[in-house]
Every structure is written in structure tokens, then in C-alpha cells.
Amino acid sequence: MNPVLEFISVTIRYPGNSRNTISDVSFQVHHNERVALFGLNGSGKTTLLLAAVGLVPFTGSIFIDRIPVEKKNLQKARDQTGFLFNIPEDQILFPRVLDDVAYGLIRKGIPSKVAHKKAMSVLAMLGVPDIAECSPFQLSHGQRQRIALAGALITNPSLLLLDEPTSGLDPLGKISLADVLHTAPSSIMIATHDVEFASRSCSRFLVLCENEIREFQDCRDAEQCLLGNVSKKRQGKISNEE
Amino acid sequence: MKDAFAFWGCGMGLLKSLHAHIRILSGILLGTGCLLIPLQSMTGFLLLTFVTTCWCVLAAMPIKMLFRFAIASIILFFPFLLLTPWMTVGSLTTPPLDDRFAQAGSIALRSTCCLFIAASTIAILAIQDVHRGLADIPIPRTFVVLIVQLINQTMLLIEETSRIVDVLRLRGASGVRGIRVLFSFPIVWMVRMLFRAERTAEAMTIRGYGIEAVAKCDGMKLKNADVLTIICASAFLVVSLLLRLRIIL
Numbered sequence: 475m476n477p478v479l480e481f482i483s484v485t486i487r488y489p490g491n492s493r494n495t496i497s498d499v500s501f502q503v504h505h506n507e508r509v510a511l512f513g514l515n516g517s518g519k520t521t522l523l524l525a526a527v528g529l530v531p532f533t534g535s536i537f538i539d540r541i542p543v544e545k546k547n548l549q550k551a552r553d554q555t556g557f558l559f560n561i562p563e564d565q566i567l568f569p570r571v572l573d574d575v576a577y578g579l580i581r582k583g584i585p586s587k588v589a590h591k592k593a594m595s596v597l598a599m600l601g602v603p604d605i606a607e608c609s610p611f612q613l614s615h616g617q618r619q620r621i622a623l624a625g626a627l628i629t630n631p632s633l634l635l636l637d638e639p640t641s642g643l644d645p646l647g648k649i650s651l652a653d654v655l656h657t658a659p660s661s662i663m664i665a666t667h668d669v670e671f672a673s674r675s676c677s678r679f680l681v682l683c684e685n686e687i688r689e690f691q692d693c694r695d696a697e698q699c700l701l702g703n704v705s706k707k708r709q710g711k712i713s714n715e716e
Numbered sequence: 717m718k719d720a721f722a723f724w725g726c727g728m729g730l731l732k733s734l735h736a737h738i739r740i741l742s743g744i745l746l747g748t749g750c751l752l753i754p755l756q757s758m759t760g761f762l763l764l765t766f767v768t769t770c771w772c773v774l775a776a777m778p779i780k781m782l783f784r785f786a787i788a789s790i791i792l793f794f795p796f797l798l799l800t801p802w803m804t805v806g807s808l809t810t811p812p813l814d815d816r817f818a819q820a821g822s823i824a825l826r827s828t829c830c831l832f833i834a835a836s837t838i839a840i841l842a843i844q845d846v847h848r849g850l851a852d853i854p855i856p857r858t859f860v861v862l863i864v865q866l867i868n869q870t871m872l873l874i875e876e877t878s879r880i881v882d883v884l885r886l887r888g889a890s891g892v893r894g895i896r897v898l899f900s901f902p903i904v905w906m907v908r909m910l911f912r913a914e915r916t917a918e919a920m921t922i923r924g925y926g927i928e929a930v931a932k933c934d935g936m937k938l939k940n941a942d943v944l945t946i947i948c949a950s951a952f953l954v955v956s957l958l959l960r961l962r963i964i965l
Contacts, residue, residue: 524918529918552921552922555922557919557922557923559915559919561915563875564912564915564916564918564919565916565919565922565923566868567865567868567916567919567920567923567925568864569843569847569867569868570844570847570848571844573844573847573848577925607844608844609721609724609843609844611721611843611875612721625923
């Protein structure tokens with residue numbers, strides 16, 4: 475079966491940086507697969523997700539649902555993707571929750587009544603149907619997170635890219651988010667620090683370390699790799715100080 | 717600053733039950749009428765005062781807000797009266813003090829009325845009604861997208877700024893330290909805003925935000941109150957225009 479997301483020898487370097495943020499990374503995310511992406515702060519998790527939707531310049535090839543992520547196909551590739559930013563406020567573009575959630579469908583030419591009905595059902599699925607008529611400015615961080623997620627889920631994208639989806643969520647919120655992701659009909663890639671959440675929601679684990687990517691089937695192994703990186707970094711720091 | 721959000725839709729008056737686009741349109745018509753109406757005649761003066769008072773009463777803004785706007789209008793527009801000695805009222809010879817005072821007073825009164833009409837219109841308009849309300853008015857969709865984003869981003873800006881102010885307070889930025897922070901505040905603020913703008917732009921790109929963002933009008937039925945309000949607001953604008961053209965008086 476064709477992968478929903480495919481990175482082939484992708485290298486990313488921000489303009490003005492002497493080092494690559496990500497070097498020669500290759501991996502695949504398959505249909506209906508849930509993949510967690512771990513990494514220390516500044517390791518390039520968000521950059522990797524942004525590159526997947528063509529927001530960061532890269533070398534190599536990225537495919538979403540067999541569509542190459544390149545200038546002429548960008549919108550087509552993005553239409554297959556739902557994206558959740560780590561700060562949900564930034565992606566809420568309307569002063570009414572229902573309008574914001576329904577936008578993905580309205581954009582595709584679906585009548586607003588149908589789109590609003592579907593938006594209501596997605597909000598109900600996320601456990602927040604009562605905020606549909608509210609303004610996002612009235613709501614808490616966790617509720618805004620759900621609105622942003624609802625906006626990403628409504629179009630049933632084949633790929634869902636989530637950047638730190640559990641930041642600011644209470645334990646109950648994390649459990650319900652894991653449940654929602656479990657039933658979502660998309661392939662999902664989650665950049666997170668939350669090992670417990672990842673082990674509950676994902677079946678494969680990628681660790682970004684020293685610009686490269688390592689793959690694990692077991693969350694504990696991935697965690698060990700991550701902790702290994704931490705101790706390496708600390709040792710490096712100590713020897714530098716000496 | 718935190719009251720900025722609370723101000724939207726805080727009015728509890730009869731006008732709040734009207735359709736959102738009627739509220740916006742009536743506010744615009746009244747505001748335009750305010751700008752046009754000549755205040756040299758008693759008719760103009762009385763009509764402007766009457767219409768503004770009616771709009772404010774029917775909007776029923778909380779007393780606290782009303783008081784704040786009264787203070788704001790005094791601060792903003794009272795200084796016009798201080799210009800009285802230098803007013804020429806269109807003649808080369810110096811006019812009597814009464815005329816000059818009337819001229820300065822009319823500027824202050826017109827501005828105050830405009831402010832109160834705008835404030836009352838916002839007070840009867842919840843922020844979540846703005847998008848649909850604007851979409852139902854026959855104006856270019858690009859304009860609607862622009863206004864909606866302008867309001868949305870302004871609210872985000874206010875929220876972010878109030879968060880920075882909270883941090884300053886919490887970290888005890890007062891006294892001498894406060895002065896030091898005062899200089900670094902614009903830099904911190906600007907950098908955060910730029911980052912925020914960049915992220916929002918990225919989100920817009922991914923979500924394909926554009927002209928399609930304008931909700932389509934579903935052909936709603938107007939109530940009698942809607943029709944009455946829009947007729948009254950239009951009538952005020954027409955009378956103001958006629959008064960301005962000196963057709964009536």
C-alpha cells in the first residue's frame with residue numbers, strides 16, 4: 475500500500491544557519507497509521523511538520539498521498555492534510571467557533587448549512603458542542619485546542635499533523651484526545667514530548683536526534699533513545715565546562 | 717484592556733434582537749448621518765442629540781461603559797473648545813465669541829455623538845455576529861474578509877498585549893525597574909507580534925484562507941423591527957443630507 479506521508483532524503487537548513495536542522499531524513503507513514511515524533515527542544519520536530527506542508531524550504535522529496543510537495547502541487551497536497559499548530563490561537567481565523575470549524579468545508583464549496591451541521595457533529599465528537607456559538611476569545615486554551623483540532627478534522631484529511639497537541643490539556647483532555655485520534659479515519663503524525671500520550675495513541679515512534687531520525691516499534695525504546703540524547707547533551711555540556 | 721472583549725455585545729437593549737446585518741447597517745447609516753448633519757441650525761442640533769440618545773438608550777450599554785465613553789469623549793473632544801479664540805468661521809474678520817464657541821462646540825458635539833453611536837453599535841453586536849452580519853450586507857467579499865480579520869487580529873493583539881502587561885506586573889516591573897522595562901517593552905512586544913503574525917500567516921496558508929471565507933447569505937426573513945430600524949436610520953441619513961444641502965431650511 476502507498477504511504478500517506480513519505481520523506482525521501484530530506485534536508486532542511488534555515489537561511490543564515492551554518493548547520494542543517496534536519497539532515498537526510500527518510501521515513502514513511504502508512505494508511506491509518508499513528509506515528510509519534512519525539513525529540514528534544516529545538517531538535518526540528520515542528521520544522522519537519524512544517525516542511526511536510528511546504529512551509530519550510532527543503533531539499534529531497536516529500537509526498538503526501540503520492541502528491542509531491544512542490545510549488546505547483548502545494549495546495550493539492552495541503553488539501554489532503556489537517557494541521558494542528560502548537561499554539562491553537564494562531565490558526566483560529568474567525569470570531570465565531572462554528573464558522574471557524576466549518577471553514578474547511580465551505581472552502582471546498584459545500585453549502586454553509588451542510589458545513590455547519592457537520593461542524594456541529596465534529597464539535598460534539600470532541601465533547602464541546604455547547605461552544606459552537608461562542609467566540610474563541612471567550613474560551614480556555616484547552617477549548618481552543620479542540621476548536622483547532624475540529625477545524626483540522628472536519629475535512630477528513632488523509633493525513634493529520636499534530637504539533638504538541640497535549641500542551642495545556644488536563645489529564646481528562648488528554649484521554650479524550652487520544653480517544654478521538656483513535657477513531658479518526660486519517661493517518662496521524664504527532665510531534666510531542668508526552669511519552670504517555672504517545673504510547674496510548676501511537677503504534678510507531680520516531681526520534682529526532684542530532685539532525686537524524688531513528689525509528690522504534692516500542693515506546694520505551696524510543697524513550698530510552700531520547701533519554702540517551704539527554705545524558706549525551708549533559709555530558710557534552712559538562713566536558714565543555716571542564 | 718481585558719474589557720475590550722467584554723465590550724462587544726455588552727448592550728442589553730431592544731436593538732440586540734435585530735438581525736446582525738441590520739444592526740451594522742443601521743449603525744453605519746446613523747454614523748454617516750452624524751457626520752453630515754449641519755449643526756448651525758437648531759433642527760440639526762436637536763435631531764442629532766435625539767437620534768444619538770435614542771440609539772444609546774435602545775442599545776442599553778452598561779452604565780459603567782457609558783461612563784467610560786463619556787470620560788473618553790471629554791478627554792478627546794473637549795480640547796476643541798479650547799480652540800475657540802482662534803476660530804474664524806469662514807470670514808476674514810474676527811466673528812463674535814458666541815459664533816466661535818458654537819463652531820468649536822459643534823465639532824465636539826458631532827465627534828461625541830459619532831463616538832457614542834459607534835460604541836452603542838459595538839455594544840449590540842457580539843463579536844461572533846460580525847462575520848455573518850457583514851456577509852449579509854451587499855458589499856465586496858474582499859472587504860468583508862479584511863474587516864473580519866482586522867477585528868480578529870486586533871482582539872488577538874489585545875489579548876497578547878494584556879498577557880505581556882500581566883507578566884510585567886507579576887515580575888514586579890515597577891519603580892526604577894519599571895522604567896528600564898518600559899524601554900524593552902516595545903521590543904519584546906514587537907518581536908512577539910511578529911512571531912504571532914508569522915504563525916497566523918502559516919495557518920492561513922495551510923487552511924487556504926481566502927475570499928471563500930465569507931459566509932454566504934441564507935436569505936433570512938426580516939422582522940418588522942428590522943425593517944422599522946433600517947427605515948428610521950435611512951430617514952435620518954436622508955434628512956441630514958437634505959439639511960446639509962439646505963433644501964429643507
